Amino acid sequence: MRNDVREMRAAQDLSQAALAAAMGVSRQTINSIETGRYLPSLPLAMALARYFETSVEEMFHDQDAAH
Amino acid sequence: MTRTQRTESAGPGGPKGTGASRLTGLVTPLVSVAIGVAYLLAGWAGGDLVFGLFGLALMTGLAVVLLLIRRRSETVKGLLDRRDERINTIDLRATAFAGVTVIVAVIIAFVVEIATGGDGSQYAWLGAVGGVAYIGALIVLRIRG
Numbered sequence: 001m002r003n004d005v006r007e008m009r010a011a012q013d014l015s016q017a018a019l020a021a022a023m024g025v026s027r028q029t030i031n032s033i034e035t036g037r038y039l040p041s042l043p044l045a046m047a048l049a050r051y052f053e054t055s056v057e058e059m060f061h062d063q064d065a066a067h
Numbered sequence: 068m069t070r071t072q073r074t075e076s077a078g079p080g081g082p083k084g085t086g087a088s089r090l091t092g093l094v095t096p097l098v099s100v101a102i103g104v105a106y107l108l109a110g111w112a113g114g115d116l117v118f119g120l121f122g123l124a125l126m127t128g129l130a131v132v133l134l135l136i137r138r139r140s141e142t143v144k145g146l147l148d149r150r151d152e153r154i155n156t157i158d159l160r161a162t163a164f165a166g167v168t169v170i171v172a173v174i175i176a177f178v179v180e181i182a183t184g185g186d187g188s189q190y191a192w193l194g195a196v197g198g199v200a201y202i203g204a205l206i207v208l209r210i211r212g
Contacts, residue, residue, distance in 0.1 A: 026141040029153040038153050 002061045006034040008052045023047055092137070092148040096130035103127050170197045 009019050009030075016034075020027040023044065032038035033048075040048065042056075049056045103126030110119020137144040145154030177190035 024150055026145055026151045026154065028141050029151055032153060041152050044152060 001039055002036065002063060003033065004059050004061075005030070005048060008054070008059065009034075012052075019051075022051060089148075091150075092144075095147050096133050099126045099130040099133070103130075166197070170194065173197065 009016070016030045017027045020030045023030070025044065029038065029040075033040050045056050045060060049059050052059065103123035106122025106126065107119035110116055110122060133143060133147065137147050141151075142154060145151035146158055149155060173190050173194045177187045177194060180187035180190055
């Protein structure tokens, strides 16, 4: 599942460590989410969406749904 | 909402460095020391005080190493304070893998014991504990949803 976390974070000139601190997770976890190696839980996905003032659907893209 | 306000807001892991998370981070080191004390008491009761002292020193040393490493390793910190969902998932998978490995080893040891003329009872009860624990966990987790 693709996501826009890296782009949204970069747009706000925010480091992975700062976003991790705000979410209460490790920097490694933010990196893994951005690279698509880890799919976050629903609460974390919602917290990320809330942080960037968007929706989960806007931030995470189901590749199957595009076809 | 400003950047400052948002940085102060916490995700599902909660704010960093709370008193609760610091206490949670001490559970594993304290359990390690408690196991060391159990080794000491077992060694003392069994007449092998050297074993007991060595066991206590080893487990206390492990606790100290964990507390020191957590400042440098996000993984160790995550394993201790239990706040990072990804580390928790990795820990669950690693625990399941270790559990399956132990069960397989017990079954193999039981079969070898039987094949070599033994009764295999020391492995049978270990396997039984594993099986009962698994079924019990299935029932509890199923009820809890």
